[in-house]
Amino acid sequence: MLKHLRRLIGAAIVLGSMLAIPVAQAQETIKIALIAPFSGPVAPQGDAFLKMLKYAMDNVNARGGALGKKFELVTFDDKITPSEALIALKSVTDRNIPFMIQCIGSNVAAAMIEGVAKHNARNPDNRVLYLNCAALATELTEEKCDFWHFRFSGNVTMRVATLVRGLPPEVNSIYLMNQDYLYGQGVAADTKKFLAQYRPDIKIVGEEMVPLQRIRDFSAYITKIKASGAQALITSNWGSDFNLLIKSGVESGLSLKYYTFAAHVNGAPTAMGDGGGDRVVAVLEGHDNMGIELKSAKYNAWIDGFRATDPGFDYPWINFQSMFDMLATAITKVGSTDVLKVALALEGMEVTDLSGKPSIMRKDDHQLLHPFYTALFTKPVKNESEKTGWGWKTVNGLSTADLTFPTVCKMKRPI
Template structure:
């Protein structure tokens, strides 16, 4: 060995350890960003915060497994939250910020009016900017038009739409011989109007003997006192109320009906959380029903483990509103990105089409023709915690929901009129 070579090796070995380690270490790969555009303030703060919790735990679970595997390595997921104050114009302004930042995935759900505007805007953006296209994943906007006339290759819905939910609710009402007079009440926007229309159509076909004794649409998120609406329901003689209300609009409605001393049945989309069980109290036992893709008292070890992992992460009673579909959505997205080997929107969209999901207690399939997720639905009835079938309560209220009817995904699927332009 020459003197020069010995000096060179000795000099290298004498370098500080940190310097020699830096030569072989890798910088962390950039995160795959997801933009949540939804209401995080004002009347629907609690609904937006519930969504954020469900998305974040799903992201944390994926990242704990190492993140998303792409050809250049494993990337973490990250969530950026944009408060649209439940406004359409605010949402479109925020979407421009998202596209300026080149965030490839947008998630939203707590307004069908917002979802409709986002679909139109994303269609136009993706045509203008083919190198930075965006994919829209919808977790709660359930106006059926979004996967029918307004369907888009760039939009996927992970919740059952309003007609699917109403279909299973009216299947239960069909067998309820005590339901004779129905009152319809909802929020005055596309979703609320569709719920009323769907209820009328399906009840006329399934139970023509039922009378619709009243119908109201009220401003979304603006009514502070529902006593006048409760008085109208009482005066109508209704024995059953059907509502798609959510958030504070549902909680304040059921409080007003309770305070008016009525003993009516509620068939709802969302009475199993966000303060509603506590507001209803004993008056809801055996009388209030909700429809969802899952609820904590489904039963079985896999379902119990899923729920208890959420409660361990979010132990406060006020945070106890678990949405399986939101966590399912991100799991399916993660698998689609890995299958596509890219975050490019069109490639991920094609990977999502016909993708299936199974976690040991829930199975779902993304229908390619309209990008509507097909999954089972439960109609559950409110009970006291500890009653048969009600091991868990909701939000520490002392009241929970037990399964009344279970509908396989084949029974919840409805035809679509979508004529999609594919990419």
């Protein structure tokens, strides 16, 4: 209770000092707008993303930033709605901020791609570059691809391919459960496609599309899954749709393996607790024990640095670091923050990510190509997730080359 009180007082002080900020602006910085949900039901995600992005950015700043200037994040709340995000985009361009990060919600991202494209066409002197760090629907770099949009995170197709090829040979019956919107539908379609391609022996014994964050009790679904006799469940549910699903599954004593896309995301390990142990597999770009597995001093130092800030969650998105590394490199290379020049410099850029593997920004569709892994929620591990005693251990993985799929993107280029 006392700890909470202290936190409350701390929050009050932070709030008070925030009001006092505009007085002094120490030195000129390169501003990056972050449009994310900071209120409403997805606020926990927005808050966590801010912490993780800031940590990656501070790393680049510690190495000197770019052009002798430090990067600075300016936050805007979009309440995960496209219309609010477009209003935020207007403020971003009004303030001449050259770079904009928006990551949560593929529907918001689709609106942002259009909004940015329109703005840049009309205002060639005040362009903005859209850096997408986690809006995952594959369409965003395929049918909807745009020159001003760069995605620094593996798309749904890459994730599903990793998951399907990581399925152990003894699994032969599967149940699918996804959320009924752009992202979930994409996962469902890709899962069926890759199962047919790589694992024709697996039978899909049932499929659900659940309404987004509406179900409060998943026991009825669990009963249905049980009746279907499935050995494993593939689900892209996230947030409460994932947490409540696992909880119901564990309570009912269902012996099932869960192959997930979101079990490693902040809050999910807490919700799983012991129930998820040795039962849940996640597709991820990195995890807190990967540095130890790879014996990489660089990765370990990076993770330890983040965990030392006591954020209360893991940092799996190592691609965030690649994003800031690439941006700083591009700005340094062209010697300015001119959006067109930076965009051209980003195209085809290759960096080494924290795990020492290549990450390539493909010129054709502006999709970052990088490796993916499947990991099991197990113990003992050195770095436990969210004080549960359990943590992630790599099971399988696909390399950058394995995950390089052809693209249908036909990009309109400004030059």
